[in-house]
Amino acid sequence: MGRVLEVSGVSKRFENYQAVKNASFALESGECVALLGPNGAGKTTILKMIVDMINPDQGKIDICGQKNIQMKQKIGYLPQYPNFYGWMTGIDALHFMGKLSGMDKASLEARIPEVLKQVGLDSKSKKKIATYSGGMRQRLGIAQAILHRPAVLIMDEPVSALDPIGRREVIELIQSLKAETTLLFSTHILADVEEICERVCIIREGEIVADDKIANLVQINAEQVFILKAEGDISSFEGQLAENAEIREIAHKNGAIYIYYNDDAAVAREAIMQALLASELHWTSVSQAEESLEEVFLRMVSK
Template sequence: MKLEIKNVAKAYKNKKVVNNFNMEMRTGECVGLIGPNGAGKSTLIKMIADIIKPDNGEIILNGTKITNMKKEIGYLPQYPAFYNWMTAKETLEFMGQLSCVKKAELTLRIPEILRKVGLHGAQNDKVGTFSGGMKQRLGIAQALLHKPSLVIMDEPVSALDPIGRREVLNIIQDIKKETTILFSTHILNDAEEICERFVVMKEGLKLEDTTTSQLIYRQNEDRLSLELATNDLVWIDIVKTLPYVKEVKVMGKRLEIMVENLSNNKKQLLSNAIEHNVDIMRFEIRRDTLEEIFLKMVVSE
């Protein structure tokens, strides 16, 4: 499987929502499309799913324009819509027929897919009785039903409570072993848990296309985090004068200290604290989380 997005653009009322976007995906990847609300993620997702057409550029799957490859795509919108009077089984039968899956195959496939998403015991229950998490799991089932080579998920857990969110994330963790996933979200903890690669969007533009480890390595600086038993202002003033200390941030009893060389300077700083009888509650190496790095990238000064 190879997805190619080439110079794709989309505007509404003369406002560019997606601007000359380029990206590639290959079999087995789980890519997080991340960005703040309004970054253009959902618009890009809908163009990849061929729900809306780009103004410029092209989207190609396995060498063929996406319009002719819709059977190879599974799509889970942020708010999947179902008929409340249908049962889960009836819903998947209906969705399967729309995807041109043969009836004999649906008979075998539906119990299997309901079991995979944890709804096998609710196959004869009406969708109107389902919780938000159950509807989202049914949405995943319909996206996987026709065995697509690419599954696209648009904010699949952002509207769920903590229990529903955890259930859906666990299912996604499981199915990503078998298929290629493009996972759109603005919740960075979810992206970090699920995805190995990240594409960062802001105002329709691609800011980054990288892995977690590369992003964290490139964006992080050497710093130490200390929590003191008391706000020892005298020692804090001493720390600021140390030749290997580049910057000190004071947040109550917690200090974040930027140093020149982490491996050497952490021992020197700890020795200095002991020398001045500083009562340290916690001493650790501090690295930015993905969320902190993301905020630095997308929040305007």
């Protein structure tokens, strides 16, 4: 099918707050892409503009080359907290949602059993939604979003509010959906990104600051770092290293010392070894590694 979604130069302002700033990205058919950013970065605003819940101040959004009312028929949308009437059964809710989206009775009769089985709710379809767990409600939300076979499925933080069991159920469902539609989901959880998708758009304060496959993003942006763990006061050790011009930064993360250097790993390694030998500390771990996706992400969004 080619390109199914194109967001071009989109911006949105709410009174004195610039929520989204000139955001651009595109999805090809069959891609699974994460919109990754901290809370308040503008992820939900971008998704709501894509599904036409709010209008951008500038820029344009095309779904399969179409705009406005035509493109809504191509989109499936799962909000972060899908709302259902608790007195309805699962099958009732899908009939209701399907009619709202313009599906005829015959299509609904054929399609609803398919999606209920696909999301693992076929045996619970006649139970009232009020009895559903959080994970079951989220799976029902996905069922209504894919009922009309959308070209692109948009999901806002699909697992962030779930317990570990519900989270696992929904992640496995999303994995299975990758074979049949294009996926775009927002999240602030790095583990979800690494498990589900191949490409990520990182957003910071309303701006897209990176857009690449995960492997490329890490390869290009990850810095080499020495990671040390010690028992005792390390201030004199840090002071000695800080005097070396090759040592660029010393940071503390996860109970360890992260030592970043400029260009020459050999010079930095020699400086660290001299400082280690001069110290009287008990060192429990000394290693050289490459930053993870999480560390690259944290550095990008904190700039």
